[in-house]
Amino acid sequence: MATGIYWCFVLTGSFTLVVSLQFSQTVPNAGTVPCPGDRVELTCITDTGAVFWRAQNNAGTRELTSTGQSVMEGNFLLSVIAVNGNMVTSTATIESVNISLNGTTIGCSDEFNGMTDSSVYLHINVTGPPLLPVNNITVKLMTNSALAINWTEPQQCINHYIITITSNNTNTESSTVNTSSATINIIIGTNYSFIIIPIDTIGREGPPSSLIQYIWNVPAQVVNISWYQISTDSVTIWWNNNEAS
Numbered sequence: 001m002a003t004g005i006y007w008c009f010v011l012t013g014s015f016t017l018v019v020s021l022q023f024s025q026t027v028p029n030a031g032t033v034p035c036p037g038d039r040v041e042l043t044c045i046t047d048t049g050a051v052f053w054r055a056q057n058n059a060g061t062r063e064l065t066s067t068g069q070s071v072m073e074g075n076f077l078l079s080v081i082a083v084n085g086n087m088v089t090s091t092a093t094i095e096s097v098n099i100s101l102n103g104t105t106i107g108c109s110d111e112f113n114g115m116t117d118s119s120v121y122l123h124i125n126v127t128g129p130p131l132l133p134v135n136n137i138t139v140k141l142m143t144n145s146a147l148a149i150n151w152t153e154p155q156q157c158i159n160h161y162i163i164t165i166t167s168n169n170t171n172t173e174s175s176t177v178n179t180s181s182a183t184i185n186i187i188i189g190t191n192y193s194f195i196i197i198p199i200d201t202i203g204r205e206g207p208p209s210s211l212i213q214y215i216w217n218v219p220a221q222v223v224n225i226s227w228y229q230i231s232t233d234s235v236t237i238w239w240n241n242n243e244a245s
């Protein structure tokens, strides 16, 4: 994944000096693809007393050596956060990553060699739009005027959901929730259908659930409600009329 320790053997005369370079994404955790708008931080640790960044479309090298040093290079803020002997810990940060930075590369090296580029490169990943509809939909009648619906988040980076509620096949209204559950007020004798659409952190819509639910001819006193799931995203609810008085 994005993390690793890269070893580099430098032959200097008669002895071998082992130099290590550690370069990985540290915010969010290595291996986690950031959402658009997230802060992204890459950390590079060298033990040569200096860190060499290549952040500007790989053109040009920026050498940093002392604590507190900070410079804007291309899309990255490069900083040295700690120096301990020859060990230099440096970060490259994007405060708010956007999709146009997807695939941007940045290199880090522990040495500067004019002829050969010894940098290790990482490329910035940013999540694409939501591709999956919500799943594991559960419907539960709370009272005879309130229905609780919940579902599981289809993937990361979902900011909120839009629930479209259609009653008696005529009136349609939308409701926004930022949890994966909702309580819907229902009126007896009304048929309802619901569609849930996930929206990500920058407003991109995911696919709608094909959730089609109907509630019909609800008696005044509901004594037995049932629901069944036709598929992972389709639920039909019904009341058992016979048991209502």
Ligand SMILES: *[C@@H]1O[C@H](CO)[C@@H](O)[C@H](O)[C@H]1NC(C)=O
Binding pocket: 001, 002, 003, 025, 030, 031, 032, 122, 123, 124, 125
């Ligand atoms: C971005 O994704 C590629 C391919 O999965 C991976 O090799 C690379 O390490 C990732 N970059 C970061 C910073 O995690």
Ligand SMILES: *[C@@H]1O[C@H](CO)[C@@H](O)[C@H](O)[C@H]1NC(C)=O
Binding pocket: 075, 097, 098, 099, 100, 101
């Ligand atoms: C994406 O972020 C970079 C760096 O902050 C900025 O230069 C660029 O204009 C942004 N692009 C868009 C489309 O917002």
Ligand SMILES: *[C@@H]1O[C@H](CO)[C@@H](O)[C@H](O)[C@H]1NC(C)=O
Binding pocket: 099, 102, 103, 125, 126, 127, 128, 129
């Ligand atoms: C970023 O690139 C990867 C492939 O390298 C792609 O899967 C992903 O959808 C892209 N993200 C955006 C926001 O386009």
Ligand SMILES: *[C@@H]1O[C@H](CO)[C@@H](O)[C@H](O)[C@H]1NC(C)=O
Binding pocket: 136, 138, 140, 150, 151, 152
């Ligand atoms: C949805 O609610 C039911 C109880 O009504 C609960 O058992 C289930 O774990 C909940 N699912 C989610 C994804 O929260």
Ligand SMILES: *[C@@H]1O[C@H](CO)[C@@H](O)[C@H](O)[C@H]1NC(C)=O
Binding pocket: 168, 169, 189, 190, 191, 214, 215, 216, 217
């Ligand atoms: C509700 O749906 C049922 C089954 O499709 C239908 O028989 C009934 O007439 C509908 N009621 C209303 C008020 O639309």
Ligand SMILES: *[C@@H]1O[C@H](CO)[C@@H](O)[C@H](O)[C@H]1NC(C)=O
Binding pocket: 176, 177, 178, 179
């Ligand atoms: C969404 O969550 C925030 C807190 O994270 C809260 O202030 C806001 O009221 C919520 N909005 C909705 C529509 O639930």
Ligand SMILES: *[C@@H]1O[C@H](CO)[C@@H](O)[C@H](O)[C@H]1NC(C)=O
Binding pocket: 167, 168, 187, 188, 189, 190, 191
């Ligand atoms: C739906 O139709 C039924 C039967 O005509 C009616 O009793 C009920 O009030 C209607 N519901 C709404 C929300 O208009």
Ligand SMILES: *[C@@H]1O[C@H](CO)[C@@H](O)[C@H](O)[C@H]1NC(C)=O
Binding pocket: 223, 224, 225, 226, 240
């Ligand atoms: C609800 O109705 C179903 C089907 O008629 C029946 O099998 C079930 O036992 C009933 N549940 C209760 C709690 O009455």
Ligand SMILES: CC(=O)N[C@H]1CO[C@H](CO)[C@@H](O)[C@@H]1O
Binding pocket: 135, 136, 152, 232
């Ligand atoms: C908790 C739970 O029931 N998770 C299921 C949600 O649906 C997916 C498939 O759509 C299942 O793989 C999960 O086990």
